[in-house]
Amino acid sequence: MSKTNLQKLGSVIRNFREGRGFSQDTLAKALNIPRPAVSQIENGERDLSFAEFNKLLELFEVSYEEFINSFRPKASTEPVKSKSTKNKNIKFNKEKLEQLILYILQKCGSKPNVGETVLYKLLYFCDFDFFELFEKPLTGMIYKRLQFGPVPEQKLYNPVIKEMVETGKIQKMNVPYSESCIQIRYFNFIQPDISAFTPEEINVIDKVINRLSDMSARQIEDHVHRDFPWFAHDDGEEIDYVSVFNRTGEFAQRDYENEVLNASNEDAFGSLPPMTKEEEEYYLNLPDKK
Numbered sequence: 001m002s003k004t005n006l007q008k009l010g011s012v013i014r015n016f017r018e019g020r021g022f023s024q025d026t027l028a029k030a031l032n033i034p035r036p037a038v039s040q041i042e043n044g045e046r047d048l049s050f051a052e053f054n055k056l057l058e059l060f061e062v063s064y065e066e067f068i069n070s071f072r073p074k075a076s077t078e079p080v081k082s083k084s085t086k087n088k089n090i091k092f093n094k095e096k097l098e099q100l101i102l103y104i105l106q107k108c109g110s111k112p113n114v115g116e117t118v119l120y121k122l123l124y125f126c127d128f129d130f131f132e133l134f135e136k137p138l139t140g141m142i143y144k145r146l147q148f149g150p151v152p153e154q155k156l157y158n159p160v161i162k163e164m165v166e167t168g169k170i171q172k173m174n175v176p177y178s179e180s181c182i183q184i185r186y187f188n189f190i191q192p193d194i195s196a197f198t199p200e201e202i203n204v205i206d207k208v209i210n211r212l213s214d215m216s217a218r219q220i221e222d223h224v225h226r227d228f229p230w231f232a233h234d235d236g237e238e239i240d241y242v243s244v245f246n247r248t249g250e251f252a253q254r255d256y257e258n259e260v261l262n263a264s265n266e267d268a269f270g271s272l273p274p275m276t277k278e279e280e281e282y283y284l285n286l287p288d289k290k
Contacts (some may be wrong), residue, residue, distance in 0.1 A: 007044030012067070014042040016060045022182070026174050030059050030182050059182065061117065061148050086240040092140040095196065097160055100126060100139055102169065102192035103205060108213035109188060116184035117148065117217040121224050122208055124150040128229060130204045132244040132253045138201060145233040149224040153238075161186075227251045 017027055024042075028035040031052050040046035048056070057067060104122050108114050114122075123141065130138040142153040164170045171187045197205070212220060224230050228251065229243040247253070 003044065006047060009048070010042040010044040013056065016056075016067075017042075020060055020184070021172065022059075022174060026182050027059070029176070031055055057147070061120075061146065061151065086238050087142060090137050090140045090142070090241055092142065092156055093137070094156075094160055097123075097139040097141055097157075098164060098169075099192045099196040100205065101160075101164070101186070102188050102190065103194075103197075104209065104213075105170065105186055105188040106192055107206075107209050109186060111213060113216045114185075114213060115217060116186070118213070118215065118220055119186065120151055121149055121220045122212060123152060124224070125208045125212060126205050128227075128241065128244050129208060129253050130201060131241050132247065133204065134200065137241070138204070143239045145230055145235060145237050145239050147235060149221045150230055150239055 017024070024035050024038040028038045031038070033052070037046060041048060060067070100123065101119070104119065104126075108122075123139075124143050127138045127141055127143070130136075142156060143150040144153060161170070161172065165172055169188065169190050171189065173185050173187065174182050175185050176182060194202070212223070215223060228246045228248070229239050229241075232243050232246065233239050244253075245256075
């Protein structure tokens with residue numbers, strides 16, 4: 001790789017590292033290399049091995065495509081307007097997201113497996129399960145389809161987390177999870193405001209926590225990869241809330257077969273005219289065939 005490309009690669013890695021709140025020591029431990037080697041990489045003085053590169057993707061929780069797109073020079077400095085019409089009627093509720101994070105942390109944040117990866121997936125299932133059941137948003141958070149599963153839109157999510165940290169509601173820490181893995185953990189210092197949720201919302205959230213919060217990061221990633229909204233979209237694409245209505249099997253929160261059958265019956269009976277008095281008397285006077 002040329003000197004220029006090495007410098008660009010190092011700059012991208014530094015941006016991802018700082019954006020995720022990792023120190024160079026943390027990155028060195030995750031890659032099993034000396035800390036000065038991380039400095040060399042970020043300064044464009046050392047290349048990455050294939051194994052180190054894949055470890056970085058896993059650590060930063062980004063897809064290959066997203067990383068490469070950050071590496072490529074931008075074609076224009078003009079802002080690009082999104083042409084996507086997905087979720088245009090979904091309104092993001094910042095306060096609801098904050099209370100949902102606090103509620104999840106209160107319920108299962110102390111479990112050793114519940115790092116940022118698991119938290120992301122719990123938030124996703126809370127939002128999408130609720131939307132499937134009630135056809136309206138819970139927090140309205142936008143999620144993108146990345147290699148390791150749905151991830152909250154960072155432009156919406158990060159300011160909420162930053163404010164919660166600055167106001168002392170939560171603490172965000174990088175803690176060793178295994179010999180080669182650093183886990184991002186959140187710890188809550190205040191209780192959630194339960195009044196922010198309806199009984200129906202709490203019921204959905206509790207079901208998600210009970211069903212999924214014991215899964216490891218790898219287990220919940222494998223699980224969500226089978227969910228229709230994730231595999232129906234391309235890497236980096238915004239996940240359409242409406243796609244939940246194509247769920248099947250263990251992911252479906254509604255019995256669509258019975259709903260169709262009941263709707264058909266209602267249509268059939270609804271098209272019948274009301275009974276006349278003579279018809280009522282006829283059915284009332286039918287012989288009892290016991």
